[in-house]
Amino acid sequence: MLRKLSAQTIVAQAGIGQSAAHQDVVAPLHLSTNYLWDNSNEKPAFDYSRTTNPTRSLLEKTLCELEGADQAILTASGMAAVDLTLSLLTPNDLILAPHDCYGGTHRIIRARMERGHFNAQFMDYTAPSAVDEVRKTNPRLVLIETPSNPLLRITDIRKITKAAKAVGALTIADNTLASPALQNPIDLGCDIVVHSTTKFINGHSDVIGGAVLCKNTAQAEELAWWANATGVTGSAFDSYMTLRGLRTLNVRVQQQSASAGALVNDLVGHPAIEKIHYPGLETHPGHDIASVQQRAFGSLFSIEFSPTIPVAAISDRLALFSPAQSLGGFESLVSCPATMTHVGMPPAARNAAGIGDHLLRFSVGLDHPDDLLADILQALERA
Numbered sequence: 001m002l003r004k005l006s007a008q009t010i011v012a013q014a015g016i017g018q019s020a021a022h023q024d025v026v027a028p029l030h031l032s033t034n035y036l037w038d039n040s041n042e043k044p045a046f047d048y049s050r051t052t053n054p055t056r057s058l059l060e061k062t063l064c065e066l067e068g069a070d071q072a073i074l075t076a077s078g079m080a081a082v083d084l085t086l087s088l089l090t091p092n093d094l095i096l097a098p099h100d101c102y103g104g105t106h107r108i109i110r111a112r113m114e115r116g117h118f119n120a121q122f123m124d125y126t127a128p129s130a131v132d133e134v135r136k137t138n139p140r141l142v143l144i145e146t147p148s149n150p151l152l153r154i155t156d157i158r159k160i161t162k163a164a165k166a167v168g169a170l171t172i173a174d175n176t177l178a179s180p181a182l183q184n185p186i187d188l189g190c191d192i193v194v195h196s197t198t199k200f201i202n203g204h205s206d207v208i209g210g211a212v213l214c215k216n217t218a219q220a221e222e223l224a225w226w227a228n229a230t231g232v233t234g235s236a237f238d239s240y241m242t243l244r245g246l247r248t249l250n251v252r253v254q255q256q257s258a259s260a261g262a263l264v265n266d267l268v269g270h271p272a273i274e275k276i277h278y279p280g281l282e283t284h285p286g287h288d289i290a291s292v293q294q295r296a297f298g299s300l301f302s303i304e305f306s307p308t309i310p311v312a313a314i315s316d317r318l319a320l321f322s323p324a325q326s327l328g329g330f331e332s333l334v335s336c337p338a339t340m341t342h343v344g345m346p347p348a349a350r351n352a353a354g355i356g357d358h359l360l361r362f363s364v365g366l367d368h369p370d371d372l373l374a375d376i377l378q379a380l381e382r383a
């Protein structure tokens with residue numbers, strides 16, 4: 001092969017025609033928990049499925065190719081992936097994390113800090129003082145999440161990784177919201193990428209899963225050791241399903257991003273809307289950075305509605321956006337961060353992060369954008 005394959009080809013080709021036993025075109029699902037040893041001194045490539053499994057391994061290899069990583073660890077959930085990276089910390093180490101990170105991430109970091117597992121500081125990477133803060137605090141890990149959820153704030157990945165590197169810290173990017181279709185943090189200087197594969201990567205809202213992708217093999221070995229020791233590795237069946245979903249990642253994300261952009265353009269200026277958070281808007285803080293580090297602006301946006309209309313009255317009247325947690329699937333969803341996705345955050349931290357009570361987050365699916373626009377307009381009319 002003369003040139004590097006594009007992401008679309010990588011996912012279309014993963015494991016095709018490589019199974020010797022029955023000449024399967026699509027790679028089979030290996031459910032066996034254990035594998036034969038040729039003799040008792042020679043450990044086979046696959047031995048016990050908590051440690052390694054052929055189906056999981058194929059998904060890991062494919063995700064590595066997509067993200068430019070050297071080694072991957074598939075986990076049972078996105079939270080297991082985030083928590084696994086925390087195993088790199090000892091009680092004297094400091095982790096910096098976004099003040100507006102995913103609610104579950106905020107919760108596990110706080111809980112482990114309170115147990116004395118490590119020190120943690122939550123900060124705003126979009127503040128002008130962010131680089132100084134990284135230098136001054138001398139962290140071991142710098143966790144970033146861009147775009148952020150639900151306000152789609154943009155962190156300058158190159159700038160933060162450079163500052164982290166200068167003080168010998170590793171940068172971990174939670175790339176769930178962008179997905180590998182839109183952004184590759186390792187190419188921008190990050191050491192480790194984590195994903196909730198539950199979202200865009202599987203894309204069909206029927207598997208919970210996660211992944212840790214490492215550029216540097218030393219950390220990968222350490223993390224693989226912890227994953228095996230604690231048993232947080234993902235199941236073979238989930239890996240099979242996730243690879244099946246991943247086949248269409250690029251086409252889904254392109255279509256969903258285009259639909260979200262069109263919806264946002266049509267909703268700007270609506271009298272019931274105070275503000276729309278969407279990186280594709282030129283007025284959005286970080287729009288210029290997103291234009292450089294992302295290939296498109298994504299399928300998520302959030303809207304601050306006029307305080308005179310209760311947000312529940314709007315979400316209850318939507319017919320095509322289902323009220324549910326999660327994001328990035330083929331189905332269109334609406335959620336109220338203050339009572340749903342971010343309820344794990346203390347109210348004071350939520351307010352400090354700018355997540356108010358009049359905010360709704362929309363995850364645009366594969367429905368036709370004209371139908372979705374009509375749905376939002378009728379809900380606003382009746383609310």
Ligand SMILES: *Cc1c(COP(=O)(O)O)cnc(C)c1O
Nearest residue numbers: 077078079102174176196198209
């Ligand atoms: C959903 C999500 C997680 C957690 O993933 P699960 O698969 O639900 O455990 C972590 N980070 C981000 C940004 C997410 O959206």
